Amino acid sequence: MRVTVNPSGWRPSAPSNEQGEAQTTTGNRALMLEEPLIFEIDGGETTGVDFADMPQRATKLGGLERSRPIALPGLSEPEAVRHYTRLSRQNYAIDLGLFPLGSCTMKHNPRLNEKVARLPGFADVHPLQPQETVQGALQVINELAFWLLNLTGMHGVAMSPKAGAHGELCGLLCIRAALEARGDKREVVLVPESAHGTNPATAAFAGYRVENIPANAAGRVDLEALKARLGPDVAAVMITNPNTCGLFEPDMKAISDAVHAAGGFVYCDGANFNAIVGKVRPGDLGIDAMHINLHKTFSTPHGGGGPGSGPVVLSEALAPYGPIPYAAKYRDGSFKMVEEEHAGEEHPDGFGRMVAFHGQMGMFTRALAYILSHGADGLKQVAEDAVLNANYVLRSLEGVLDAPFAKSGPCMHEAIFSDRGFEGGVSTIDLAKALIDEGFHPMTMYFPLVVHGAMLVEPTETESKASLDQFIASVRSIAERAKAGDQSLKAAPIYAPRRRLDETLAARKPILTWRAPEPAQAAE
Numbered sequence: 001m002r003v004t005v006n007p008s009g010w011r012p013s014a015p016s017n018e019q020g021e022a023q024t025t026t027g028n029r030a031l032m033l034e035e036p037l038i039f040e041i042d043g044g045e046t047t048g049v050d051f052a053d054m055p056q057r058a059t060k061l062g063g064l065e066r067s068r069p070i071a072l073p074g075l076s077e078p079e080a081v082r083h084y085t086r087l088s089r090q091n092y093a094i095d096l097g098l099f100p101l102g103s104c105t106m107k108h109n110p111r112l113n114e115k116v117a118r119l120p121g122f123a124d125v126h127p128l129q130p131q132e133t134v135q136g137a138l139q140v141i142n143e144l145a146f147w148l149l150n151l152t153g154m155h156g157v158a159m160s161p162k163a164g165a166h167g168e169l170c171g172l173l174c175i176r177a178a179l180e181a182r183g184d185k186r187e188v189v190l191v192p193e194s195a196h197g198t199n200p201a202t203a204a205f206a207g208y209r210v211e212n213i214p215a216n217a218a219g220r221v222d223l224e225a226l227k228a229r230l231g232p233d234v235a236a237v238m239i240t241n242p243n244t245c246g247l248f249e250p251d252m253k254a255i256s257d258a259v260h261a262a263g264g265f266v267y268c269d270g271a272n273f274n275a276i277v278g279k280v281r282p283g284d285l286g287i288d289a290m291h292i293n294l295h296k297t298f299s300t301p302h303g304g305g306g307p308g309s310g311p312v313v314l315s316e317a318l319a320p321y322g323p324i325p326y327a328a329k330y331r332d333g334s335f336k337m338v339e340e341e342h343a344g345e346e347h348p349d350g351f352g353r354m355v356a357f358h359g360q361m362g363m364f365t366r367a368l369a370y371i372l373s374h375g376a377d378g379l380k381q382v383a384e385d386a387v388l389n390a391n392y393v394l395r396s397l398e399g400v401l402d403a404p405f406a407k408s409g410p411c412m413h414e415a416i417f418s419d420r421g422f423e424g425g426v427s428t429i430d431l432a433k434a435l436i437d438e439g440f441h442p443m444t445m446y447f448p449l450v451v452h453g454a455m456l457v458e459p460t461e462t463e464s465k466a467s468l469d470q471f472i473a474s475v476r477s478i479a480e481r482a483k484a485g486d487q488s489l490k491a492a493p494i495y496a497p498r499r500r501l502d503e504t505l506a507a508r509k510p511i512l513t514w515r516a517p518e519p520a521q522a523a524e
Contacts, residue, residue, distance in 0.1 A: 034497070035087055041075060042075055098467050098471050100457045100458060101458060102414040103196070103272075104296070104458065105413070107274075107296075107460040109366075110369075110373070113299065113300065113365075122361060127357035127358055135334065138327045139335050140365055141159055141358065141359070142327040144311075145157045147368070148292060149313060152313045154290070154315060154319075155283075156318070156320075157312065157313045157314065158312045159326060159327070159359045159364070160325060160326075160353075160354055160358060161291065162355060163309065164271050166291075166310050166354070167270075167311065168202040169206060171314075171318075172202060172203060172236065172267065173354075174289055174312070174351060175236050175318065177321035184263065186233055186264070187209055189236050189238055190229060190230075191203065191237075192214075193215045193449075193450050194215050194245050195244065195269060196240050196244055211229065213225055213226050213237075215245075218405065219450070220243070220247060220249055221249055230258060230264065232263065237266055239267070240269035241282075246411040248276070248412050255286075256285055256286025265289070266288050267287075271293050271296060274461075276412070278376065282313070283313075283315065289314050292311050292313065294308070294310070294363050295308045295309060299366070299370050300366040301366075322347075322350055323353060324340070324347060325357075326338055326347070385461035389460065391415070396476075397472060398417075402419075403416070414456055415456075416451055416457075417457070419453030423482070423484065423485035424487060425485075426489050428445050428453040430490055430492065434489050438474040438478070
């Protein structure tokens with residue numbers, strides 16, 4: 001229910017809403033406080049701060065002076081604090097409960113990582129400081145790079161890419177540079193159906209023509225179809241492993257061997273590295289380039305558009321073509337950020353610079369703290385627990401939800417379900433909205449596209465059996481209602497601060513500015 005607020009801030013009472021539920025005078029439900037837009041709290045004619053009258057002076061704006069009031073809300077400090085605090089209570093976060101977004105790896109962020117990132121010398125470091133004043137920061141970058149290489153079995157690493165898709169672009173630019181160095185003008189990138197959606201987008205952005213490779217009935221890459229398409233025009237294959245169906249690609253080494261034999265390179269989307277970290281080294285599988293989402297595998301903050309970090313590990317064949325800058329350690333124990341293009345003999349074949357500075361320092365410190373605090377055995381257990389939790393969800397729900405690849409063997413870090421068997425027009429989105437009423441953030445919906453009405457659940461290693469059991473019980477209850485065609489699911493969520501929106505209309509015709517409502521005309 002949307003409560004209209006008049007300029008004075010008073011909210012009229014409503015005895016019941018359209019569902020006949022009892023309403024309060026304020027619109028609040030106990031400690032869940034109804035909060036209007038900040039413009040509705042104050043119409044912009046007052047201010048929470050007193051300014052002295054300013055003398056009239058000539059301006060230098062050249063006729064661009066404001067012609068009408070700015071109309072910003074004028075709230076006092078307690079009003080502003082209460083407004084944003086009330087809004088924050090309507091957010092869902094990993095600190096509140098399970099965040100089962102498949103393909104996103106929303107795990108707990110250890111407070112130790114946050115403490116380390118806030119240490120003086122890390123939190124206040126500036127990219128334009130003289131290098132001799134930031135030796136500790138450069139050492140962190142260098143040491144993190146060492147561990148990323150150690151964990152992946154690769155030869156070189158580019159630390160500066162800011163996120164997964166940025167890392168993909170970095171990897172493809174390395175591949176392009178390597179091909180150009182040998183005078184090979186290839187123009188096709190093959191992308192399996194089970195890859196992340198950013199893979200074909202990145203390849204197209206890099207100027208390549210994208211062609212699909214189908215999946216087989218088990219949800220993996222069709223190896224024979226891939227081999228049949230390889231040829232002198234194929235620059236690379238971009239493959240996600242584990243893939244977006246939550247499955248490991250058992251033919252990965254055979255894929256790499258076939259691509260290399262045809263003169264191409266293998267790019268691996270490493271967004272799901274958390275499922276295999278400490279268990280599998282991508283370099284041993286013949287991979288040439290792979291980005292690593294530090295904000296997923298190594299538990300730095302994730303969501304809201306950033307901040308992220310996507311270092312790219314490179315094979316021996318591609319390492320000479322990686323970008324600048326990079327942190328180098330010299331024999332005297334000092335560190336240097338090599339950041340000049342084609343800097344002498346240090347990195348003459350690099351394709352250039354991707355970002356203005358050196359990458360996400362806050363993400364580097366958090367990721368290194370995560371790696372060092374877990375150790376080799378702990379990182380291995382991270383992968384094992386993530387896979388165990390996902391398989392527990394898969395086997396607990398396959399009896400009530402359709403699990404299209406359940407017979408393909410164990411899943412990896414995420415379990416996938418479909419809306420097959422739902423009746424009466426009830427669909428995936430209805431189940432997801434009903435989960436909000438149960439106090440859970442919905443899982444990833446309608447992705448990957450190879451599964452109709454997909455529901456992709458990734459519990460990560462964060463969750464205990466108790467929290468998973470509560471989630472499973474909620475999903476089972478809603479799924480049974482969906483299979484019975486329960487039409488009340490189409491009204492969900494009922495208990496959320498906002499009811500279901502027209503998401504298509506909101507995406508296509510968003511209202512991005514607030515306008516004061518027209519004053520009601522008195523009846524004649």
